[in-house]
Amino acid sequence: MSVLEKINSKEFIALEDRFGAHNYHPLPVVLSRGEGVYVWDVDGKKYYDFLSAYSAVNQGHCHPKIVNALVQQAQTLTLTSRAFYNDKLGKYEKYITELFGFDKILPMNTGAEAVETAIKICRKWAYEKKGIDEHEAIIVVCDNNFHGRTTTIISFSNDENARKNFGPYTVGFIKIPYDDIEAFQFVLENNKNIAGFLVEPIQGEAGVYVPAENYLEQVKELCDQYNVLFIADEVQTGIARTGSLLAVCGNCTCENNCERQNTYAKPDILILGKAVSGGVYPVSAVLADDNIMHVIKPGQHGSTFGGNPLAAAVAKAALEVVGQENLIQNARALGKLFRAKLSEYIENSSIVSLVRGKGLLNAIVINDTEDSSTAWDICMKLAENGLLAKPTHGNIIRFAPPLVMNEEQLLDCVSIIIKTLKEFEK
Numbered sequence: 001m002s003v004l005e006k007i008n009s010k011e012f013i014a015l016e017d018r019f020g021a022h023n024y025h026p027l028p029v030v031l032s033r034g035e036g037v038y039v040w041d042v043d044g045k046k047y048y049d050f051l052s053a054y055s056a057v058n059q060g061h062c063h064p065k066i067v068n069a070l071v072q073q074a075q076t077l078t079l080t081s082r083a084f085y086n087d088k089l090g091k092y093e094k095y096i097t098e099l100f101g102f103d104k105i106l107p108m109n110t111g112a113e114a115v116e117t118a119i120k121i122c123r124k125w126a127y128e129k130k131g132i133d134e135h136e137a138i139i140v141v142c143d144n145n146f147h148g149r150t151t152t153i154i155s156f157s158n159d160e161n162a163r164k165n166f167g168p169y170t171v172g173f174i175k176i177p178y179d180d181i182e183a184f185q186f187v188l189e190n191n192k193n194i195a196g197f198l199v200e201p202i203q204g205e206a207g208v209y210v211p212a213e214n215y216l217e218q219v220k221e222l223c224d225q226y227n228v229l230f231i232a233d234e235v236q237t238g239i240a241r242t243g244s245l246l247a248v249c250g251n252c253t254c255e256n257n258c259e260r261q262n263t264y265a266k267p268d269i270l271i272l273g274k275a276v277s278g279g280v281y282p283v284s285a286v287l288a289d290d291n292i293m294h295v296i297k298p299g300q301h302g303s304t305f306g307g308n309p310l311a312a313a314v315a316k317a318a319l320e321v322v323g324q325e326n327l328i329q330n331a332r333a334l335g336k337l338f339r340a341k342l343s344e345y346i347e348n349s350s351i352v353s354l355v356r357g358k359g360l361l362n363a364i365v366i367n368d369t370e371d372s373s374t375a376w377d378i379c380m381k382l383a384e385n386g387l388l389a390k391p392t393h394g395n396i397i398r399f400a401p402p403l404v405m406n407e408e409q410l411l412d413c414v415s416i417i418i419k420t421l422k423e424f425e426k
Contacts (some may be wrong), residue, residue, distance in 0.1 A: 002366075004047060005181075008042070008043070009030040009042055009043060010030070011298065013069070024191060025378065026389065027272050027379060027383055027390065029041055029300040029388065030042045032051045032221070032357060033153060034049070034057075034059050034061030035060075036051070036061060037049060037061075037265060037405045037409055038061070038084060039388065040399040042223075042251045042321065044188065045386075045387065047339075047383065047388045047389050048386060048388065048409070048412075048413050048416070049061065050283075050382075050387055050388055050389040050399050050400065050401045050413065051077070051144070051365070051389055051400055052279075052400050053274070053279050054152070054236060054274065055241050055275060055361065055400050056273075056274035056275055056277075056278075056279040057275070057278065057279035057402050058121045058239050058240055058274075058279075058322070058327065058403045059275065059278035059279075059318055059321045059325075059402065059404060060402040060403075060404035061279070061326070061402065061406075062280075063278050063280075063318075063321060063323060066277070066278040066314060066317045066318050067280060068317075069314050069316070069317035069351070070280050070310065070313070071273040072279075072313070073313035076309075077310075078308065078309065079304075079305065079308045079310065080308065082279075082303075082306070082307055087309070088309040088312035088313050088316075089107070089307045089309065089312045090225035091312070092107075092312035092313070092315055093107070093312075094193050095316050095319065096285060096287070096315070096316075096319060097287065098122045099245075099319060100272075100287055102264065102287040102288060102289055103285065103289040103290040103293065104287065104290060104293035104294075105284070105285050105288045105303070105308045106121070106286060106293065106296065106306075107283070107284075107285055107289050107303075107307035107311070107312075108284045108331055109284055109287065109305050109306055109311070110148070110273060110280045110282055111147075111233075111236075111271070111273035112120075112149065112153060113303065114235065114271045114272065114284035114285060114286050115147045115148050115150075115153060115198075115233060115271055115285055116148075116234075117150060117286045118198070118269045118271050118286050119139060119152065119198070120267060120296075121288065121293070121295065121296060121301075122139060122171075122196040122198075122229050122231060123137045123139075124193060124296065124300075125195070125229065125292050125295050126193075126196070129291070129295065130195065130227055131294075132192075132195060133193075134195050134419050137172060137193060138172055138173065138174055138194050138195060139156075139173050139174075139194075139195055139196045139198055139231075140173070140174050140175075140176060140184065140196070140197045140228075141156045141173055141174070141175055141198050142175065142177070142199055142200070142203070143165060143175050143176070143177050143201070144158060144178060144203060144206040144209075144367060145157065145158075145175075145180055145200060145203065146159075146200070146203070146204065146205035146206060146374060147198065147200070147233055150398040151166065151169075151234035152170040154166055154169070154249060155173065156170075156173035157173075170177040174187055175186070175195075178199075178203055178211065179209070179211035179212055179215050181215060184197065184219065185222055188226045192266065193284050194226065194228050195229065196217060196226075196229035196231050196268075197228055197230055197231060197311065198231040198233060199219065199230075199232065200232075200233045200234075200236070200237065201216055201233075201237050201242075201247035201363060202237050202242060202357075202358060203246050204237065204361060204398070205236075205363070205393075206392075206393065207398075208356055208362060208396070208398060209281040210357065212359050215236070216246075216248055217265045219265065220266065220267075221251060223268070228236055228243070229268040229269055229271040229292065230267045230268045230269075230275060231267060231268065231271065232246070232247075232248050232267035232270050232271065232305055233271045233273055234246050234248070234270060234271060234272055235273035235274055235280065235284070236274060237275075237361065238270075238272050238275065238276075239275035239276060239319070239322060239326040240322050240328040240331050240360055240403055241275065241360060242335075242360075242361050243316075243328060243335055243359030243360070244328060244332075245328055246270070248264065248266070248267060249264050250264045250286065250367075251261060253275075253307055268288060268292060269286060269287070269292065270286070270287040270288070271284070271285075271286055272284060272285045273285070274285075275318065276315050276318060276319065277311065277314045277315050277318050278317075278321065279397075282311075283313045283314065283315045285315075290374045300312070302410070304422045325404065327403040328405075329359040329404045330403055330405075331359040332359055333407075333408050334360055334405060335357065335358060335359040335360045335362065337407065337410060338355075338360070338362055338399070338414065339355050339357060341364075341411070341418075342364065342414065342417070342418075343355055345418050346364075346423070350425050350426045351366060351368075351374075351378075351425050351426065352364050352365065352366060352367060352421060353358045353365045353366075353367045360400060360405070361400050362400070363396050363398045363399065364397050364398045365395060366378065366395040366396065366397065369394070369395060370394030370424055371393060371394060372394065375391035375394060375396065375397050376391050377396050377424070378397060378421065378424055379391055379419060380418065381420045381423060382417065385419060386416060387416045387417065387420075390395055399417075401413065
């Protein structure tokens, strides 16, 4: 684009407003470039990215290894469909299944597709392995869940903005409170048709709610006891975001270098997306062992793009970066530092009531009602001060920077956040 053809931010926003569906409400910032933890707008202003494309860009913007894998494969072979084998998929499948400890992967493209795939696998397993009568299988989910926006998924959402006027809804789901093991046990004891429990290990979209320390372990024990599949949606929380390879890992030590110290509540079905590709290409995955995955036979599920060679090359490179650059350990250390610094400020704050999170998935709760504009106004001021974040559920601001951030950068960001919050103190 020549100098004469250059248009400003308002004109870019007007183009989207005129020609695009209004299904998002972005901050009025028009980005044109990204590198590592930074993004730049069309006017050249530099920002810290504290959203990471909803945790898709854990490895940082335009990571050279991932981009190089994309470019090299794009010049060789991009798509064959699954009508044929390709020379990248098998290597990727071996790598990811060994990394996460499962027998099989079913590759898909988006997080919502992967959730839908897991639901289908769970139901088919229930009919063919557990012996539930066909069409009677029930999957338990949690209040305030966020698993996507397909017709099936919004059927078990309690976000009326996502649900209203999109019915009729898909049946076969029971909602229980999140982080309530007694509620889960009650459902299991009183319904013989429970096939699976679908849960986010940390509820991100709901406001970064971290469950009790032993909640997921208890969930796993109950699922095993009642022959119910434990389905973990780690689309947002996986791939080192919470200071472990997976949020279900806790903080422990294993061959995957997650330094786990407690138990691992291994899911029966694991759902991954977003950072599987480092934000470079849409890639998602459903992982399970043979006794579950073998219920899917040829022709029963698929995707034209799922498992394409371009996706496989990009995803393998993106996952390799996590270990090579110690992103798990970095997320854990910087997350502790972030919460400590914000907690120190909040002790004497009237505008922020608390900070919560795990690793580098954190949120602050603004001391105002959900229908107020305060959190949005704070995010607007943060952008003005050089840091991009976004409210969720009205009065909560989520903070999730790329995991390649260093301590100096994090402390700079903490200074920007505190400086901004001080402008809103009463």
